[in-house]
Amino acid sequence: MASRYLLCFPLLLILLAGCSGIGTHRNVNNDEQVQKSETEISEDQLLDVWIELFDPGALPDDKEEASGLSTEIREAEARYMPLQLRDTMEKTGYWGAVRVVPQGTEGGELLVRGVIVVSDGENLELAITALDASGREWFSSTYEAEVSVEAYQGAGQYGQEVFQALYNAIANDLAAHRATLAAEDIVNVRRVAALRFAADLAPDAFASYIQRGEDGRATVMRLPALDDPMYRRVNAIRERDFLLIDTLNGHFDNFYHEMQDPYEQWRKTRGEELAAMREIQRQARNRKLAGAAAILGAIAIEVLGGDSTRASTGSLRNVMIVGGAYAIKTGFDKDSETTIHRDAIEELGESFSSETRPLVVEVEGETHELTGSAEVQYSKWRALLKSIYASETGLTGTDD
Amino acid sequence: MCIARFIVTLLTLFLAFAAGAGQEALLNRLQVDHEALIAAQRDYQRQREQGTLGAAETADYADYLARLRERVSQDCLMLDRADIRLRLLDESPCPASLSGVVKPTTIDQRSEQTSAERTATMDAELNAGLGEFDEMLLREQERVKAAAPRSEAGGSGGAGSGQGEGDGGAEGGQTGDAGESGDVTGSGDQPVSRGVGDRPPSGAAGGRGTQTGARGRPADIPDGSDDDLVARQMREAAEKEKNPELKKKLWEEYRKYKQGAR
Structure with a gap:
């Protein structure tokens, strides 16, 4: 009986993990293709997707693995990869506007967040969370893919991303989850997004239109009238918000295109150096093993062989011992050759870091400038909407 | 006085x-x-x-x-x-x-x-x-x-x-x-x-916020019978664009997409 409970417990954990979408992990095959919508989706069923700039994550603890990587490179990748995902999703036809937004941006219908777990040119692992405007988490999964250095040879010619399969897998999972939603759910998500924006700008007028449950999920309590002047004002501002995000994406695009070639080159060259280093390490290890085996063989003959065997193999044992020692020495010599490649990897990393740093600073500056100006303007509009609401209704609403 | x-x-x-x-x-x-x-x-x-x-x-x-x-x-x-x-x-x-x-x-x-x-x-x-x-x-x-x-x-x-x-x-x-x-x-x-x-405009991708206008396509653009959904939308956007400069750029985008899709 107890063993049955013990058996059920892990199953329960798996089921719970499945329900909350926590902890699923996918090893992505490099031939994963992106799925495109075969029919045109009606306008009211298109969700706008906002992909936050990724969290750069932490560099590996292991010094060897972290060789040639840097926080500057990760910062650049955290801005580069969301654009790759955006471009992938845009091609599927399942979504409305797909945009990259700074972290913490409110107002999207579907929000995609990502953390870079591993990124070294050969391996890419991303932790992705998707949640809609109502606060419902679609899923939270990690995606892992590995490519060989040869993958960069072909990819460069066609401007293809070597980890495209991983982005395809994310896009496919998002589309698959979307397919599980009823049409009314999608309409509801869009309504919640619009009303959350309205409530943020004009809380006096719209805060009561949505309500949050204990689970944090937002529910639409009622809808504004079609000709509600306050709602039309808010929508006019929301259109500007879309334009602001479009403009930000223009800056992100420029960053992406400036980074694309050096990033590709860095990953390719780093991969080549790593491959060369591993080959040398493999040769060095083989030589050491062969040398050790020869010496051990000579000792074994000496210990286990009879008098006649020892007498007949005397010179052979000497050769085995000397040869073995020499092989071990050349193994260590070979090991030292890896230093050249390790240094090269470090230098490549430093060079690429210094190349990306100004690009990141520039795009970060543009983002702050734009969002800062917008926030000042939005504050003014909030105050103005509050006054207009008071003027129109005679209600003063709640004090801020 | x-x-x-x-x-x-x-x-x-x-x-x-x-x-x-x-x-x-x-x-x-x-x-x-x-x-x-x-x-x-x-x-x-x-x-x-x-x-x-x-x-x-x-x-x-x-x-x-x-x-x-x-x-x-x-x-x-x-x-x-x-x-x-x-x-x-x-x-x-x-x-x-x-x-x-x-x-x-x-x-x-x-x-x-x-x-x-x-x-x-x-x-x-x-x-x-x-x-x-x-x-x-x-x-x-x-x-x-x-x-x-x-x-x-x-x-x-x-x-x-x-x-x-x-x-x-x-x-x-x-x-x-x-x-x-x-x-x-x-x-x-x-x-x-x-x-x-x-970028397609925010709130306009996939059919939101379309415009109408004159048609016309360059000679090297095929008839579009093999277009997928995205290519079709790009084609329509290019056909409907009135501004010749923008139209040219939209066709260029269409070409690039079609090349990438092959």
């Missing part, structure tokens, strides 16, 4: 004349500013459609339009504060509730405004802010395009930009009722543009 009365009468008449002249001057200024704004908007739109403006010139022009718009808004507010109505103008650039009959009273009208008038004033302020924000974004978008890497700028970019002027909402009767998704027009308080570079 008689002379004193004569002097007082003269002074009263002079003050009344001066006040009238001040009102006239304000109205004249509004009219001149408004006409200058309309003319500049038309010229700007025409030059943009013809593609004769460079990035820097476009930004300067947009800046000039924003200043004109601000002047008109300020004129409207000054007239409103001075309680001068706009019946003298054929086409009022101020919200409707500001126009009407001149009230022959000297009491503080601001504090005596009805809630509708106060709302109209604040709407004008909101729309002026929206117009300024539009201009700021337009300038930023021009900056983005100017800063685009050469290969990027040559091959793509520009889709969806330059639609409308967003004249700050100072049109008579406009009370901030803009922003309906998909309604892309050239005046009123609509956003100045939708979409930067080669």
Whole structure:
């Protein structure tokens, strides 16, 4: 009986993990293709997707693995990869506007967040969370893919991303989850997004239109009238918000295109150096093993062989011992050759870091400038909407 | 005594004349500013459609339009504060509730405004802010395009930009009722543009916010029988685009997509 409970417990954990979408992990095959919508989706069923700039994550603890990587490179990748995902999703036809937004941006219908777990040119692992405007988490999964250095040879010619399969897998999972939603759910998500924006700008007028449950999920309590002047004002501002995000994406695009070639080159060259280093390490290890085996063989003959065997193999044992020692020495010599490649990897990393740093600073500056100006303007509009609401209704609403 | 009365009468008449002249001057200024704004908007739109403006010139022009718009808004507010109505103008650039009959009273009208008038004033302020924000974004978008890497700028970019002027909402009767998704027009308080570079505009991808226009495709573009959904949408966008420069860039995007899809 107890063993049955013990058996059920892990199953329960798996089921719970499945329900909350926590902890699923996918090893992505490099031939994963992106799925495109075969029919045109009606306008009211298109969700706008906002992909936050990724969290750069932490560099590996292991010094060897972290060789040639840097926080500057990760910062650049955290801005580069969301654009790759955006471009992938845009091609599927399942979504409305797909945009990259700074972290913490409110107002999207579907929000995609990502953390870079591993990124070294050969391996890419991303932790992705998707949640809609109502606060419902679609899923939270990690995606892992590995490519060989040869993958960069072909990819460069066609401007293809070597980890495209991983982005395809994310896009496919998002589309698959979307397919599980009823049409009314999608309409509801869009309504919640619009009303959350309205409530943020004009809380006096719209805060009561949505309500949050204990689970944090937002529910639409009622809808504004079609000709509600306050709602039309808010929508006019929301259109500007879309334009602001479009403009930000223009800056992100420029960053992406400036980074694309050096990033590709860095990953390719780093991969080549790593491959060369591993080959040398493999040769060095083989030589050491062969040398050790020869010496051990000579000792074994000496210990286990009879008098006649020892007498007949005397010179052979000497050769085995000397040869073995020499092989071990050349193994260590070979090991030292890896230093050249390790240094090269470090230098490549430093060079690429210094190349990306100004690009990141520039795009970060543009983002702050734009969002800062917008926030000042939005504050003014909030105050103005509050006054207009008071003027129109005679209600003063709640004090801020 | 008689002379004193004569002097007082003269002074009263002079003050009344001066006040009238001040009102006239304000109205004249509004009219001149408004006409200058309309003319500049038309010229700007025409030059943009013809593609004769460079990035820097476009930004300067947009800046000039924003200043004109601000002047008109300020004129409207000054007239409103001075309680001068706009019946003298054929086409009022101020919200409707500001126009009407001149009230022959000297009491503080601001504090005596009805809630509708106060709302109209604040709407004008909101729309002026929206117009300024539009201009700021337009300038930023021009900056983005100017800063685009050469290969990027040559091959793509520009889709969806330059639609409308967003004249700050100072049109008579406009009370901030803009922003309906998909309604892309050239005046009123609509956003100045939708979409930067080669991105489909926000809220317009996949069928939201489409426009209509002339068709026509380059000779090297196939008939599109093998188009997938995205390619079909790109094709439609290119066919419908009126601006020849943008049209060319949209076809270029279509070509690139088709090459990538093979």
